[in-house]
Amino acid sequence: MSPSTMATRSENMEMNGRPGETEHLRDDEIPHGQGRRNLNMNHYANKKSAAESMLDIALLMANASQLKAVVEQGPSFSFYVPLIVLISISLVLQVVVGVLLIFIVKYDLNNPAKHAKLDNLNNAATGLVFIIVVVNVFITAFGVQKPAEGPAKV
Numbered sequence: 001m002s003p004s005t006m007a008t009r010s011e012n013m014e015m016n017g018r019p020g021e022t023e024h025l026r027d028d029e030i031p032h033g034q035g036r037r038n039l040n041m042n043h044y045a046n047k048k049s050a051a052e053s054m055l056d057i058a059l060l061m062a063n064a065s066q067l068k069a070v071v072e073q074g075p076s077f078s079f080y081v082p083l084i085v086l087i088s089i090s091l092v093l094q095v096v097v098g099v100l101l102i103f104i105v106k107y108d109l110n111n112p113a114k115h116a117k118l119d120n121l122n123n124a125a126t127g128l129v130f131i132i133v134v135v136n137v138f139i140t141a142f143g144v145q146k147p148a149e150g151p152a153k154v
Contacts, residue, residue, distance in 0.1 A: 052101055052125075059136070060094050063087050066144040079142040086142070090135045093128050100125040 067087045070080060077083075104121050107114045 050105075052097075052129075056094055056098055056101070059132070060091065063090050063094070063136075063139075066139060067091070069144050083139060083142050083144060086135050086139045090132055090139065093132045093135070097125050097128045097132065100128070 067084070070077065070083045070087065073080065075081075100121055104118060104125065107118050107121075109115075109118065
């Protein structure tokens with residue numbers, strides 16, 4: 001069996017789970033109900049956006065907890081101001097990404113007229129998520145520690 005035949009078989013297997021039934025046919029020759037499954041792009045995009053939103057909420061909660069820890073340590077903490085600024089930037093950007101995801105879910109992916117706008121929104125959200133990750137790396141590098149719960153016992 002040639003490598004190209006093996007690739008075709010594996011691609012066919014991945015798409016429809018039935019190797020050998022329709023591999024000799026072109027996509028437009030495959031009978032209805034066989035071969036490749038129709039992918040509902042709106043359903044896929046909604047699931048993807050929901051998963052991203054859940055991760056955004058988790059990071060939002062973590063940043064809120066970090067902000068609380070920094071505020072509890074007070075201005076005497078050596079990185080107080082930089083951490084307050086970085087955590088605030090991260091929180092604002094996360095809210096912006098959340099709003100972008102709402103707009104992305106709202107649009108119909110099956111409408112070709114909306115593809116350019118959706119692509120721009122998706123690129124903006126991806127860029128902002130990258131910035132959020134970089135900001136959170138710096139937040140972690142500066143080290144947010146919870147304050148001690150009272151005087152240490154000897």
